[in-house]
Amino acid sequence: MRFVFKTSYDQDIRLAKHGGHVFWYSMLLVALLTGPWTVPDYWLSQLTFICIYGVVGLGLMLLAGFTGLFSIGHAAFLGVGAYTEAYLQARGWPFPLSIAAAAALSAAVGCVVGLPALRVKGVYLGIATLSFGFIVEEVLARWESVTGGNAGKSVPSLSAFGWSADTAMSFYFVCLAVAVGATLLVLNLLRSPTGRAFVAIRDSEISAQSMGIHLARFKTLSFALSAALAGIGGALYAHQLRFISPDQFGILQSIDLLLMVVIGGLGSIHGVFMGAIFLITMPQVIALMKDHLPDVIGQAAGLQGFVYGLVLVAFVLFEPMGLYGRWLKVRTYLQLFPFYRRGLFKRQKSFQKSERLR
Template sequence: MRFIFKTSYAQDIRLARHGGQVFWYGLLLAFLAAAPWLLPEYWLAQLTFVLIYGIAGLGLMLLSGYTGQFSIGHAAFLGVGAYTQAVLANAGWPFPLAMACAALLAAAVGVVVGLPALRVKGIYLGIATLAFGFIVEEVFARWEPVTGGNSGMMVNPPTLLGWTIDSSESFYAVCLVTAMLATLGLLNLLRSPTGRAFVAIRDSEISAQSMGIHLARYKTLSFALSAALAGVAGALYAHKLQFLSPDQFSILQSIDLLLLVVIGGLGSVHGAFLGAIFLIAMPQLIALGKDWLPDAVGQAPGLQAVVYGSVLIAFVLFEPLGLYGRWLKVRTWLQMLPFYRQGMFKRQKSFQKSDRLK
């Protein structure tokens, strides 16, 4: 087991706690950078989707995992970013400028949703965001001069300084750089006073308010930043699919994003990308498993929904910390072998004194 003795304040603000993390993250970055030459085109496309969903997962993780706000309509922000990017890209705007506008418009919509949501919490906030998702999907379907309605709209390839990004390798590089910047930005945000205020609101709103944290301001800011990250993911999503229709941003997409953060691990940046890997890999595993199942089960139309629901129930009951929480336990088991003892990770429920006032 590794013990870290801190001898300076600079060690507290480093992103990497020790040299081992630098080595493993550097190895991961090297693999991701070499992926266009190591992976076939199909798996490179799947990895691109992992990066896109990971950025969207970072946004929802900030809102739900770090601020404690519940959202079942996050696909609406993804759709706002996607359609904004599509309209501006088709109008000939440069890719970075169009993506910045997509993020800003999604953030503005997030503020509009966050202000009324200040009066509700818990399941009622989830219902409010769910209703917002239905409204946005209907707007996409009815606003035909801009979105193309249910007929959909094509999306032109992104352009940057006169260079058209039309190959899968170049677009993967754009998604990788964007995901890295989003991750580093979120990590630095969480270390700032704003990030600590988000975590304080998640743990106990009464305690946070007693420390002088303005609940309305920080909740609205959390909605705006979360929506902005979803808008960036939506901009990349539009160019990856090259065709948009309103049914791509339905309640099912919102549930997929919620599955992403819950199964990946609420309250961890790693969980956003682990959940994205699960979300992309699970349909592939289900398709492979159909060949081994009886026809009555393998060809059933609701097989994927049953598998997703079963996996979610299993994680909620047996591993609430998600895939990242399971990895932490496995890592601790390996570090403490052979001194690991049974029941070390037994869940215990503890309450703060202020929680009884909720």
């Protein structure tokens, strides 16, 4: 088991805590960079989707996992970014400018949605964001001159200054670069005073306010940053699908995004990408299971929703820390074996509760 002896504050906030982090993350990056030459085209497209959902999940994790503000209408920001990108790319805007505009417009919409967060929280905030999601979906369906309405809108290939990402490999590298950049952005934000203010608001609004943290400003900022990341993911999502319609950004998409961060593990950057992998691979697993199930079950229309709900209930009951929490327990067991104690994480959980008086 590794012990890191810290002797300075800079060492405490360093992204790579020790040499093992540098080695394993370097190996992961090498594997991702060589992915287009080592995996079939189908799985390359799935890796692209994981990168896109990872970017969107980072935004939702920043809002829900680190600020404590839940959004059940987050697909609306995804839709705003997707339609902004499709509209601007069709008019010849280069990709860096169009994706920046998609992020900026989504952030502006996020500021508007963040206003209810100043007065409501919990289930009432969820209802407010859910209502906003329905409003955006209706606007996308009715504003036919811009969005194409329910007929949908075709999205051209990604292009910038004469270069076009018209192949699966080139677009994958664009999504990978954006995902890595967004991850580094969020990691650096979380170790800054702004990120620490977000975490303080999540733990206790009264304590954060007593320390001089402006709740309205930081809650609105959290919504804006979360929406901006969702808008960037929406822009990439539009190019990946090549065709978008309002029904792709409805309540079911919002539930999938929330499911992704909850199952991945709230309050964890690793959990975002674990949740994205779950969200992409689970439909494939269900499709493979259908061939081995009776027709009454395998051909049922709501099988995927039933499995998703069952998995979510199982995680809430037996593993609230998500996939990343389970990995931490497995890693700790292997590091401490044969001296691992069954109640180790249970004692840690009760200790944390005693530190937070409600």
